Amino acid sequence: xxxAAAAATLRVHVSVSRVAVAACMHLANLCIEVQNRQxxxxxxxxxxxxxxxxxxxxxxxVQQQGCAALxxxxxxxxxxxxxxxxxxxxxxxxxAVAAALxxxxxxxxVQQQGCVALxxxxxxxxxxxxxxxxxxxxxxxxxAVxxxxxxxxxxxxLQEHGCGALxxxxxxxHAAGFARNQRAADxxxxxAAxxxxxxxxxxxxVQQQGCAALxxxxxxxxxxxxxxxxxxxxxxxxxAVxxxxxxxxxxxxVQQQGCVALxxxxxxxxxxxxxxxxxxxxxxxxxAVxxxxxxxxxxxxVQEDGCGALxxxxxxxxxxxxxxxQRAADxxxxxAVxxxxxxxxxxEDVQKMGCWALRNVCYGNDAAAxxxxQRAxxAHAPEAATAALxxxxxxxxxxxxxxxLRDLLV
Numbered sequence: 001x002x003x004a005a006a007a008a009t010l011r012v013h014v015s016v017s018r019v020a021v022a023a024c025m026h027l028a029n030l031c032i033e034v035q036n037r038q039x040x041x042x043x044x045x046x047x048x049x050x051x052x053x054x055x056x057x058x059x060x061x062v063q064q065q066g067c068a069a070l071x072x073x074x075x076x077x078x079x080x081x082x083x084x085x086x087x088x089x090x091x092x093x094x095x096a097v098a099a100a101l102x103x104x105x106x107x108x109x110v111q112q113q114g115c116v117a118l119x120x121x122x123x124x125x126x127x128x129x130x131x132x133x134x135x136x137x138x139x140x141x142x143x144a145v146x147x148x149x150x151x152x153x154x155x156x157x158l159q160e161h162g163c164g165a166l167x168x169x170x171x172x173x174h175a176a177g178f179a180r181n182q183r184a185a186d187x188x189x190x191x192a193a194x195x196x197x198x199x200x201x202x203x204x205x206v207q208q209q210g211c212a213a214l215x216x217x218x219x220x221x222x223x224x225x226x227x228x229x230x231x232x233x234x235x236x237x238x239x240a241v242x243x244x245x246x247x248x249x250x251x252x253x254v255q256q257q258g259c260v261a262l263x264x265x266x267x268x269x270x271x272x273x274x275x276x277x278x279x280x281x282x283x284x285x286x287x288a289v290x291x292x293x294x295x296x297x298x299x300x301x302v303q304e305d306g307c308g309a310l311x312x313x314x315x316x317x318x319x320x321x322x323x324x325x326q327r328a329a330d331x332x333x334x335x336a337v338x339x340x341x342x343x344x345x346x347x348e349d350v351q352k353m354g355c356w357a358l359r360n361v362c363y364g365n366d367a368a369a370x371x372x373x374q375r376a377x378x379a380h381a382p383e384a385a386t387a388a389l390x391x392x393x394x395x396x397x398x399x400x401x402x403x404x405l406r407d408l409l410v
Contacts, residue, residue: 002026002030003027003030003031003036003039003040003043003045004039004043006023006026006027006030006045007023007027007040007043007044007045007048008043009023010023010024010027010045010048010049010051010052011044011048011051014048014051014052014055015055017056017059017061017062020052020055020056020059020062020065020066021059021061021062021065023048023052024049024052024062024065024066024068024069025065025068025069027040027045027049027069027072027073028065028068028069028071028072031069031072031073031075032072034076037072037073037074037075037076037080037081037084038080038084040073041073041080041083041084041087045069045073046070046073046074046084046087046088046091046093047091049066049069049070049073049093050066050070050088050091050092050093050096052066053066053067053096053097053099053100054092054096057099057100057103058103060104060107060109060110063100063103063104063107063110063114064100064107064109064110064113065113066096066100067097067100067110067113067114067116067117068113068116068117070088070093070096070097070117070120070121071113071116071117071119071120071121072120073088074088074093074117074120074121075120077123077124082124082126082128082129085120085121085122085123085124085128085129085132086128086132088121089121089132089135093117093121094118094121094122094132094135094136094139094141095135095139097114097117097118097121097141098114098118098136098139098140098141098144099139100114101114101115101141101144101145101147101148102140102144105147105148105151106151108152108155108158111148111151111152111155111158111162112148112152112155112157112158112161114144114148115145115148115158115161115162115164115165116161116164116165118136118141118145118165118168118169119161119164119165119168121136122136122165122168122169123168125171125172130172130174130176130177133168133169133170133171133172133177133180134176134180136169137169137179137180137183141165141169142166142169142170142180142183142184142187142189143183143187145162145165145166145169145189146162146166146184146187146188146189146192147187148162149162149163149192149193149195149196150188150192150195153195153196153199154199156200156203156205156206159196159199159200159203159206159209159210160196160203160205160206160209161209162192162196163193163196163206163209163210163212163213164209164212164213166184166189166192166193166213166216166217167209167212167213167215167216169184170184170189170213170216170217171216173219173220178219178220178222178224178225181216181217181218181219181220181225181228182224182228184217185217185228185231189213189217190214190217190218190228190231190232190235190237191235193210193213193214193217193237194210194214194232194235194236194237194240196210197210197211197240197241197243197244198236198240201243201244201247202247204248204251204253204254207244207247207248207251207254207258208244208251208253208254208257209257210240210244211241211244211254211257211258211260211261212257212260212261214232214237214241214261214264214265215257215260215261215264217232218232218237218261218264218265219264221267221268226268226270226272226273229264229265229266229267229268229273229276230272230276232265233265233275233276233279237261237265238262238265238266238276238279238280238283238285239279239283241258241261241262241265241285242258242262242280242283242284242285242288244258245258245259245288245289245291245292246284246288249291249292249295250295252296252299252301252302255292255295255296255299255302255306256292256299256301256302256305258288258292259289259292259302259305259306259308259309260305260308260309262280262285262289262309262312262313263305263308263309263312265280266280266285266309266312266313267312269315269316274316274318274320274321277312277313277314277315277316277321277324278320278324280313281313281323281324281327285309285313286310286313286314286324286327286328286331286333287331289306289309289310289313289333290306290310290328290331290332290333290336292306293306293307293336293337293339293340294332294336297339297340297343298343300344300347300350303340303343303344303347303350303354304340304344304347304349304350304353305353306336306340307337307340307350307353307354307356307357308353308356308357310328310333310337310357310360310361311353311356311357311359311360313328314328314333314357314360314361315360322364322366322368322369325360325361325362325363325364325369325372326368326372328361329361329372329375333357333361334358334361334362334372334375334376334379334381335379337354337357337358337361337381338354338358338376338379338380338381338384340354341354341355341384341387341388342384342387345387345388345391346391348392348395348397348398351388351391351392351395351398351401351402352388352395352397352398352401354384354388355385355388355398355401355402355404355405356401358376358381358384358385358405359401359404359405359408361376362376362381362405362408362409363408373408373409376409377409381405381409382406382409382410385402385403385405385406385409386402386406388402389402389403389406
């Protein structure tokens with residue numbers, strides 16, 4: 001009854017700003033409870049909230065509480081939650097939130113709640129979810145979020161949710177997704193994410209979301225994607241990611257997103273790409289990745305992405321690449337990767353990335369490389385490769401990487 005009453009009050013008195021503030025606040029509080037979110041949707045609360053925001057664009061309180069209410073009503077990734085997100089979108093919620101951010105740039109509370117609302121409304125990777133992300137970009141949400149982060153650098157919550165909004169809206173590996181990534185980079189998103197991480201080094205959620213934002217904005221291997229990776233490196237992203245991993249060793253989310261960020265930013269085999277790998281090694285990335293894998297042995301995501309980071313940073317045939325491979329071995333990478341493969345035998349991606357990482361670390365023709373291969377044999381890497389081949393006979397990537405690893409070690 002309370003949810004329906006609040007929605008009804010908002011509809012009837014939508015023209016009265018103080019009532020709109022109170023009703024939106026009440027709905028936001030009620031919809032913290034999971035069971036009330038669907039009740040709110042059934043009572044047409046989403047449409048009422050959007051109408052209130054549209055009716056009072058210059059009233060910061062209405063915009064703040066409206067964004068908070070939308071964020072809570074649209075929270076959830078089950079079928080009902082996705083339906084609420086879509087309903088909000090069809091009611092104009094994305095445009096209303098973007099307008100709120102644009103109208104009240106100096107009100108931190110509006111900016112933070114607007115970012116949270118974008119995260120919740122735009123989440124989802126099905127066709128409708130991708131369309132919501134594109135609609136947000138079309139409404140100017142990316143630029144508004146970056147502006148919010150730039151205007152309020154010391155507000156940790158805003159930085160966390162701003163990075164989260166960028167992560168969400170910039171997710172997608174199709175042409176439209178890459179265009180959103182480029183739009184974010186052009187707006188200064190990369191520098192904003194790095195600045196957030198530097199400003200709040202002890203706030204794990206800022207670090208995790210900052211890494212995630214870098215992951216998505218820097219994805220892509222075309223010319224524009226490689227330029228975004230280089231821009232991130234020049235902004236200090238590599239060092240910021242390694243610092244995050246070092247500062248929060250027990251936070252699995254930071255470790256996993258940090259590993260993926262290293263993969264994305266350091267990808268590339270041209271001169272600039274190799275320089276990024278070397279910059280990562282100089283920052284302590286190899287040791288940080290191995291430490292992450294050792295600290296979270298049962299987290300398949302950390303193990304998979306840790307293996308991916310090692311494979312990436314340790315690639316390269318020049319003297320610096322050989323030194324990175326040796327540095328990885330000295331840090332315990334060989335043993336950590338074999339342990340990952342043993343701990344997660346049924347996870348195809350752990351097996352694939354593990355074989356790739358071992359191949360790269362053990363590659364080479366000099367005495368040091370031969371010693372690394374012997375170390376891998378001692379760590380039972382050949383047995384791990386054989387087990388991967390046997391467990392995943394239909395996975396071409398596992399078969400290819402596993403056979404190449406086994407051949408190398410033989």
